[in-house]
Amino acid sequence: GRFQPGGGRAQDTKMASMDAKDDPSHAKPALPLLLAPAALYLFSVSLLLPVFPSLLKFALPAGVPERGAETTALYGLLQQIKAVLDLFTLPVLGRVSDYVGRKPVTLWCLVLALLQLLLITPPSRTGAAPETYHACLVASRVLGGMSDGVLVLLFASLTDVADGAALPVLFGRVGLVFGCAFTLGPLTAALLLARSGEVAVLLFSACCTLLALLLYAGTRTETLLAARRSRLPTSLTAQFLLSFSPVYQLQQVWANPLLREYLLAFLLHEVSTAVYLSWILYLQWRFLWSAARVGIFLSAIGVVVGVTQGLLLRPTSAALQRWVGETYERAVVGTALAANALHFALLAFVSSGTAWFLLLPLSGLASFAAPVLRGIVMRTQPVGRFGSVNAMFSTCAVLARVFGSAVFPWILARSQEGAVFPGALNLAASAVMLCCLAAAVRATALFPPHLLRPPSQSDGEELVGVRTGVDGGESSSAREHASSPGPDPFAGGAGVRRLRTDRTSPV
Numbered sequence: 001g002r003f004q005p006g007g008g009r010a011q012d013t014k015m016a017s018m019d020a021k022d023d024p025s026h027a028k029p030a031l032p033l034l035l036a037p038a039a040l041y042l043f044s045v046s047l048l049l050p051v052f053p054s055l056l057k058f059a060l061p062a063g064v065p066e067r068g069a070e071t072t073a074l075y076g077l078l079q080q081i082k083a084v085l086d087l088f089t090l091p092v093l094g095r096v097s098d099y100v101g102r103k104p105v106t107l108w109c110l111v112l113a114l115l116q117l118l119l120i121t122p123p124s125r126t127g128a129a130p131e132t133y134h135a136c137l138v139a140s141r142v143l144g145g146m147s148d149g150v151l152v153l154l155f156a157s158l159t160d161v162a163d164g165a166a167l168p169v170l171f172g173r174v175g176l177v178f179g180c181a182f183t184l185g186p187l188t189a190a191l192l193l194a195r196s197g198e199v200a201v202l203l204f205s206a207c208c209t210l211l212a213l214l215l216y217a218g219t220r221t222e223t224l225l226a227a228r229r230s231r232l233p234t235s236l237t238a239q240f241l242l243s244f245s246p247v248y249q250l251q252q253v254w255a256n257p258l259l260r261e262y263l264l265a266f267l268l269h270e271v272s273t274a275v276y277l278s279w280i281l282y283l284q285w286r287f288l289w290s291a292a293r294v295g296i297f298l299s300a301i302g303v304v305v306g307v308t309q310g311l312l313l314r315p316t317s318a319a320l321q322r323w324v325g326e327t328y329e330r331a332v333v334g335t336a337l338a339a340n341a342l343h344f345a346l347l348a349f350v351s352s353g354t355a356w357f358l359l360l361p362l363s364g365l366a367s368f369a370a371p372v373l374r375g376i377v378m379r380t381q382p383v384g385r386f387g388s389v390n391a392m393f394s395t396c397a398v399l400a401r402v403f404g405s406a407v408f409p410w411i412l413a414r415s416q417e418g419a420v421f422p423g424a425l426n427l428a429a430s431a432v433m434l435c436c437l438a439a440a441v442r443a444t445a446l447f448p449p450h451l452l453r454p455p456s457q458s459d460g461e462e463l464v465g466v467r468t469g470v471d472g473g474e475s476s477s478a479r480e481h482a483s484s485p486g487p488d489p490f491a492g493g494a495g496v497r498r499l500r501t502d503r504t505s506p507v
Contacts, residue, residue, distance in 0.1 A: 034154060034223070035154075035177050037110075038178075040215065041110065041113065043208055045185070045205075046181060049185070049189070051193065053284070053291070054198060055120060055198060060074065073413060075409060079409070080402060082405075083401035083405050084402060085142055086145045087395065087398045087402060089148070089149070090148060090398060093109065094153070094392075099229055099230050101224045103221055109148070110147070110213040111213065113150070113209050115143055116141075120136060121202060122199060157221075160228075174371075177306075177310070179304075180306055182301070185299075189295045190292035190299075250392075250395065258380065259389075261446055262447070265436055265442075265443050268439055271400040271432050272430075274401050274403065274408060275404060278425055289353060297357065300357060304364040308368070313371070316332065326450040329449040330441075330448070330449060335365070336365060336369035340362075343366055345430040347426040373440070407428070408425045408429070411425040
């Protein structure tokens, strides 16, 4: 049998396969308790979206235009700082949670999230000079980059307690919960901005984060039972410490053909959608929207995305399954990515802010792609590595934000200076999304989702090839994946397993 990353052979794998979903007394009460603090946390974060750009004026010298290229450059720099910290901390947080459990790591992230809010109190209350407040903003981005593991650990926890075949739909329903939080956050911020200003929004956000922290700490929210956790080695070797490095983990992903193909598509998707971070400044500059109106627009996005992911993903998948058969997941991903590319292209050329609201249904259809891609990959992973693999998804998202927070604000600044046409950043996002569509088509052709069996009690079995489904033979990528055990932590039991002999829909 294969050695597992935590030590031991197939018998340890069999023991590890007793996950939380096999213990109803543990799994059933955990799911709503996981979603409640996560929704509160996301609500507190979404409160800051329309407010944060307006805080930048306190860090700029007097006389600098609030909506000029200097503000855009500072906004991009702060986003890059946070993204770079995410890049180094998220893989570590996910990996550590595989050893010590999800709860202590999540509590650590929530404490840091609360501290960062205290640093960005406007100088109208503290009397700080612009240079001092600039340093506070940088420090808050550092803490923000170290506290972004909450959602990573939530997805790992959901994978702990859910059936692997149902993960795409479950992630879609989680999108409904998050959509509600994302809807109420910017809308509430818009109302508070109109009545009380930025300080009231920050105070309310801090209260919500504190409530999420207390709720998570005071309830039974640990999903990774001790028997399923990775085992710490008897001595901390250099190789073990190296396994926490994001560079090392990306190397392991690249050595695994299935993860490499699917995560490349996910990475390109996140690069394209990183343009959302620049929309706040773009809408204020292009259409002279106030922060309150931007908050209303962000709330509308949350409504559309939440409804489509939570209520329409399942029936849409079922309809496509009846229409195209067992390759319906490939159809869902392809349709969603094509809709996203079209959405960004249309936004590049519209000259009315009202048109942005009218095009929102396309963004709802586009939101199907991410939960389905994540669900396809996660159901192929062995028990006890969900934290690490979910952290790799977040690492891809962080790499995308590093790129997006540098490139898209730069394009926007060039548009503000008149060097390129106003919609250039959305056209660039559309071009990247077309590349993502091509990568997803390749991934689902090499590793068809309907031939990837979810992990079960046979987690200790050796990997075997996957048929292409066309001529009954083995694809070269499947043979490569099956014959190479791969290094810890992403091979050695992860990836393509025996073909499912049934054709039961995971939907």
